[in-house]
Amino acid sequence: MVENRPWLDFLAHAILLTGVVLVAFPLYVTFVASTLTYDQIVTVPMPLLPGDQLIENYSQVLRAGSTKGSAAPVSTMLLNSLVMAVCIAVGKIAISILSAFAIVYFRFPLRRFFFWMIFVTLMLPIEVRIIPTFKVASDLNLLDTYAGLTLPLIASATATFLFRQFFLTIPDELAEAARMDGAGPLRFFRDVVLPLSKTNVAALFVILFIFGWNQYLWPLLITGSESMYTVVIGIKRMISMGDAANDWNLIMATAMLALLPPALVVVLMQKWFVKGLVETEK
Amino acid sequence: MAGIRLAGVRKSYQKLEVVHGVDVEIADGEFIVIVGPSGCGKSTLLRMIAGLEQITAGEIAIGGERVNDVEPKDRNIAMVFQNYALYPHMSVYDNMSYGLRIRGMPRGEIRQRVERAAKILELGALLERKPRELSGGQRQRVAMGRAIVREPAAFLFDEPLSNLDAKLRVQMRLEIQKLHRELRTTSIFVTHDQVEAMTLADRMIVMNAGVVEQVGRPIDVYDDPASLFVAGFIGSPAMNFLPGERAGDAVALAGGVRVPLPAELRAAAPAAITVGVRPEHLGPATGEGPEFRFEVETVEALGADSLVHGRCGDSAIVARVDGHAKPQPGSTLTFAAKPGRLYFFDSASGKRLRPAA
Numbered sequence: 001m002v003e004n005r006p007w008l009d010f011l012a013h014a015i016l017l018t019g020v021v022l023v024a025f026p027l028y029v030t031f032v033a034s035t036l037t038y039d040q041i042v043t044v045p046m047p048l049l050p051g052d053q054l055i056e057n058y059s060q061v062l063r064a065g066s067t068k069g070s071a072a073p074v075s076t077m078l079l080n081s082l083v084m085a086v087c088i089a090v091g092k093i094a095i096s097i098l099s100a101f102a103i104v105y106f107r108f109p110l111r112r113f114f115f116w117m118i119f120v121t122l123m124l125p126i127e128v129r130i131i132p133t134f135k136v137a138s139d140l141n142l143l144d145t146y147a148g149l150t151l152p153l154i155a156s157a158t159a160t161f162l163f164r165q166f167f168l169t170i171p172d173e174l175a176e177a178a179r180m181d182g183a184g185p186l187r188f189f190r191d192v193v194l195p196l197s198k199t200n201v202a203a204l205f206v207i208l209f210i211f212g213w214n215q216y217l218w219p220l221l222i223t224g225s226e227s228m229y230t231v232v233i234g235i236k237r238m239i240s241m242g243d244a245a246n247d248w249n250l251i252m253a254t255a256m257l258a259l260l261p262p263a264l265v266v267v268l269m270q271k272w273f274v275k276g277l278v279e280t281e282k
Numbered sequence: 283m284a285g286i287r288l289a290g291v292r293k294s295y296q297k298l299e300v301v302h303g304v305d306v307e308i309a310d311g312e313f314i315v316i317v318g319p320s321g322c323g324k325s326t327l328l329r330m331i332a333g334l335e336q337i338t339a340g341e342i343a344i345g346g347e348r349v350n351d352v353e354p355k356d357r358n359i360a361m362v363f364q365n366y367a368l369y370p371h372m373s374v375y376d377n378m379s380y381g382l383r384i385r386g387m388p389r390g391e392i393r394q395r396v397e398r399a400a401k402i403l404e405l406g407a408l409l410e411r412k413p414r415e416l417s418g419g420q421r422q423r424v425a426m427g428r429a430i431v432r433e434p435a436a437f438l439f440d441e442p443l444s445n446l447d448a449k450l451r452v453q454m455r456l457e458i459q460k461l462h463r464e465l466r467t468t469s470i471f472v473t474h475d476q477v478e479a480m481t482l483a484d485r486m487i488v489m490n491a492g493v494v495e496q497v498g499r500p501i502d503v504y505d506d507p508a509s510l511f512v513a514g515f516i517g518s519p520a521m522n523f524l525p526g527e528r529a530g531d532a533v534a535l536a537g538g539v540r541v542p543l544p545a546e547l548r549a550a551a552p553a554a555i556t557v558g559v560r561p562e563h564l565g566p567a568t569g570e571g572p573e574f575r576f577e578v579e580t581v582e583a584l585g586a587d588s589l590v591h592g593r594c595g596d597s598a599i600v601a602r603v604d605g606h607a608k609p610q611p612g613s614t615l616t617f618a619a620k621p622g623r624l625y626f627f628d629s630a631s632g633k634r635l636r637p638a639a
Contacts, residue, residue: 173367176334181381181428182355191380195371 027259034058034253041248057253066238066247066254072226074254077234081213082261084149084230088212089205091154097197100163101189105175115164122157126218134221148222149230153215159204166200167193202272210262231258284345284358284435284468285310286331291340293326301326302492303340311466317479318489319515325440327489328472332361332438345435360429361438365445366421368413368428374400375409378427392431399430402464403457419450426461436468443478455481476516480504488512510632513558513625519589521558522599525629528553533626536595541572546637547626554629561589563623564601567616572624574599575616578609590615 029048033041036051061074102108103115126133133152142148170193178188194201219230229237235258238251266273286308293301301323308314316324329335331342333354342349349357360381368377375396382392400406403423413421422442429437439458443451459482462469473479479486480500488495488503488511496508500516507513513521526535532542533555541557559574567573576592576599583605590601590609601617609615626635 171365171367173363173365174369176332176354177361177363177367177369177428178380179334180332180354180359180361182384183380187384192369192371198371 030252030255033249034256036249038247038249053249057249058257061250061253061257065234066250072229072234072237074231074234074257076227077229077231077254078257078261080146080149080228081230081232081258083146084215084219085209085212085261087146087150088153088215089208091150092156092159092208093201093204095154096156096159097163097194097201100160100167101193103160103164104167105185105188118157118160120157121155122161126153130217130221137222143222144224144228149219149228150212153212153218156208159208162204163197163200166197170196199272199275202269202275206265206269206273209265213262234258285312286436286468286470287341287343287346288327288331289341289343291327291330291342292338293323293330293335294338299338300492301330304494306487306494306497308468308470311468313462313469313471313482313484315471315473315479315483315486316489317473317476317486317515320474321491322489323492324472324474324489328438328440328470331436331470332359333357358435359438360432360434360436361440362422362425362429362442364441366413366425366442368421368424370413373410373412374405374416374424374427377413377424378431381428381432395431395433396427399427402430402461403427418446419454422446422454423457426458430461430465434467436470439469439471441473442471443473444475451478458482476518480516488515490515507625508634510556510558510627510634513627513634517560519561519600519602521560521625522564522594522597523627524557524559524594524597524599526555526557528555533557536597539572539574539594541624543626547635549638551626551635552628552630555635556627556629558625558627559619559623561600561602563620564617565620567618571618571621573616573618575614577614578611580611581609583608 029046032048032050033046034057035054036047037053040047040051063073063075065072065074099118103111103118137143137148137152140148142151174192175188178192183191214232215230216232216236219233220236223229223233226237231254235251235254238254239246288304288306288308291301291304292299304327306314316327318324326335330337331344333349333352337350344357344359369380372380378396378399379392382395396409397406400409403426405420405423405427408416408420408424413424416424422445425442442458443454446454455478458471462482471478471482479488483500485498486500486503487497490511496503496512498506503512503516507516507521510523514523524535524539526533526541528534528543528551529540531548532540534540535557543551543555564574574594576594578590578592580591582589582591585605587602587605588607588609590603592599592601592615601615603609627633628635
């Protein structure tokens with residue numbers, strides 16, 4: 001342990017405070033900007049105290065989007081983002097936990113081969129395969145649909161790998177005891193493996209929800225109509241012209257709205273999230 | 283309840299054979315202990331009876347019915363694992379009732395059975411707890427409870443006591459004994475601890491390197507070991523072995539001692555013979571029979587008795603003497619074997635020399 005010295009305490013606090021300011025200040029500016037009128041924002045210097053346009057700005061973007069650039073309402077975009085993030089998180093977890101279960105508990109020909117195939121895809125980020133994936137999605141008429149938005153992102157080598165590592169730590173005797181108790185593989189999965197993976201599932205859900213929510217490149221390609229925009233794309237579409245001509249106050253309000261759901265998920269699931277990362281119940 | 287029959291049971295992993303043909307007949311209600319050093323195949327044998335391992339060759343029958351290809355759940359047996367294998371997220375009650383719930387037994391009957399088992403094992407107050415809130419001994423009892431509620435034809439125990447501390451182990455040993463007296467269910471108990479084997483078994487199976495060395499009642503195995511291995515494995519401290527050469531009608535040991543061969547063994551005796559004598563069968567020299575003289579190296583005082591260590595020729599030798607006799611290290615003592623307590627083994631094959639039939 002480090003010794004307890006006053007100046008060390010001071011130094012530690014100074015560093016932490018600097019960090020907090022560095023991270024929080026841009027957020028604060030965003031919030032302030034979302035409560036101002038357009039004219040107030042473009043004055044130099046921009047005011048650093050919240051204005052009185054909070055309700056006007058937020059209800060404007062939620063109902064009708066920005067006045068320049070894209071005019072799709074942000075409430076639709078938030079819904080689209082939510083559907084996408086939840087589908088991706090749930091889909092990824094469902095598929096990867098099942099494939100990890102198969103890899104760990106079943107002996108089938110070429111088991112190692114398939115595991116390594118899954119593992120190898122870890123090294124291929126979506127950007128690498130984006131053009132063929134787009135071609136396939138468009139051939140399947142998935143453009144501008146939720147399925148097109150989520151399906152290509154659902155397969156997850158990382159989550160499969162994490163679940164595999166976790167399953168390997170479950171003692172073999174547990175599976176054998178379940179076999180003696182008469183539980184078939186699916187029953188064992190439902191009654192034993194799934195409850196034991198609870199905290200891992202929760203931690204992964206948080207990570208994958210944010211991953212899905214923040215998707216940018218893929219939604220940008222796959223969505224054409226405004227009704228399918230996700231909120232991240234929406235922000236981009238609102239910035240249509242040069243610096244001065246955009247509704248910065250409305251864009252900032254949208255940014256704040258885009259920020260809220262992931263933050264909420266992290267805050268609400270924090271207990272589970274930390275548990276899942278640090279401990280395993282055995 | 284049922285008897286279990288093993289006939290020519292073998293197990294190989296690819297080319298490596300680990301169990302080389304086991305034939306044993308286990309009677310209904312018998313408590314059998316399979317004992318042997320680690321890696322002797324005893325756990326593999328148990329797991330084959332449980333159905334957790336495929337049988338490479340031979341036949342296993344439970345209650346007269348061949349079960350080679352029967353799933354573990356349909357063999358009507360219950361197993362207690364070394365690390366208990368309790369479901370960590372389920373309460374004690376759920377752990378014990380899980381197998382019954384899967385079988386679709388009515389709730390009322392499940393409750394009855396679990397409560398009866400909980401009463402036998404004194405788990406009544408713990409039914410709502412999770413396994414992690416239990417001590418090692420309590421977890422062990424839950425694992426046994428899970429087996430009892432199934433009311434199986436046979437219990438299989440896979441080294442169930444080796445994760446417990448010494449004191450608890452003795453206590454659980456007594457409880458298992460009591461339990462078996464009450465339930466009279468055929469039990470097979472695997473252990474590497476010869477004390478557990480001696481105290482629990484109706485009959486024990488001594489295994490070594492995938493082969494059954496001897497099957498018999500503990501006291502018979504102790505009194506009449508079939509081989510060097512069994513003689514050395516059963517009994518604590520282990521039997522003293524003194525290698526020697528055949529010299530006419532006697533065995534000449536290193537160190538000049540001559541041990542006369544019993545008349546009935548002379549006909550078939552080989553050239554190299556090992557003489558065995560248990561520490562507790564060495565007593566003060568009486569002037570009759572061969573005498574073992576050795577210099578005392580160390581003395582282990584255990585209270586009730588003391589173990590005197592020394593060297594006789596090239597071999598280490600131990601004698602058990604009264605706890606109050608305190609021989610000094612460095613002094614020389616002379617012992618004689620009690621009558622009929624010398625064992626003769628063929629040094630080459632390790633087999634006990636038997637009178638020709």
